[in-house]
Amino acid sequence: MATIEQIKALIRAHFDSNEEKFKTVVLQIAAHEAKVGHTASAREIKEIIQNPKYLNKNKVVALNKGLDILEQKMTHVHLSDLIVSVEIEEKIKRVINEYHKKDLLRKNGLMNRSKLLLAGDPGTGKTMTASVIANELYLPLYVIQFDRLITKYMGETSAKLRQVFDQIKEVRGVYLFDEFDAIGSDRNLDNDVGEMRRILNSFLQNLEDDESYSIIIAATNNPSILDNALFRRFDDVMEYKNPDIEQITRLFKMKLHGKASNNIFTEDVYKEAKGLNHADIVKACEEAVKYSILEDQLITKNILLNYIKDRKNYYKYKEA
């Protein structure tokens, strides 16, 4: 157990925002635990303090001052939770594998794949992919709302971008530029052509110069309006689509496991679900599971069909 002096030192270090002092006291506590034979506790304490998610926490807060377009998220999503095509799964595995071997690659004058463009329909797992990569690599996830950056700092967007890329260099993490089409859109379509071109060029220059240990991901729902020159600046492009029958089956089985018998997944259920995105199917399953818990009964085919129809109606209301 930590002594009262150590606890007081921890409290002081916390309120003084003295990260170094805080870490020193934590390591002293770990050393004390090891000395009295509590080796498992000592190891656990050290693991927390050495976790990259926490290592740079204060630095991030300092860097992020006035940069309210950057949001830090902790993620706990595994690759097995993400239902995507074999092709996308292989690409994600490759990013993870190359990251683990980045030093070996650098020693041989090569870089790991770290600049990704995720393009495709909404609710198909683009944000989730960024979360999976962050979680699998034990890195924090930072989300940059691109549309917000542009509208809020029009005129000084390039300077803000520079700040974001400085952080990318200083604080290792997965950086997701969401709503990327806000910047990447065909320059000719824009009203303020000159300013958008400057922002785009600035982004591309920063992307090209980046040799950090972070992963940079840009996500867009609207790849068709992206400038062609953009695609080749990324190490890989992943294309997301609504789930096919095979993915719908996997989603149902994963989300309704133990709550419904497998024989409810028949042709008519798939037909009804076809055309919905992953997020909608997950939502329909969650509603069905809620029902099953509240009513204390297994999910029947009709119950599931009703919740799938509900999701479809949701779009009708939205469009009306």
Ligand SMILES: Nc1ncnc2c1ncn2[C@@H]1O[C@H](COP(=O)(O)OP(=O)(O)OP(=O)(O)O)[C@@H](O)[C@H]1O
């Ligand atoms: N491929 C998938 N596999 C499993 N669950 C998914 C998948 N795609 C989406 N989901 C579910 O839907 C939620 C929202 O998905 P996500 O935010 O990743 O979609 P997106 O493609 O980034 O959408 P948008 O373009 O609208 O931001 C996820 O948190 C998850 O619950």
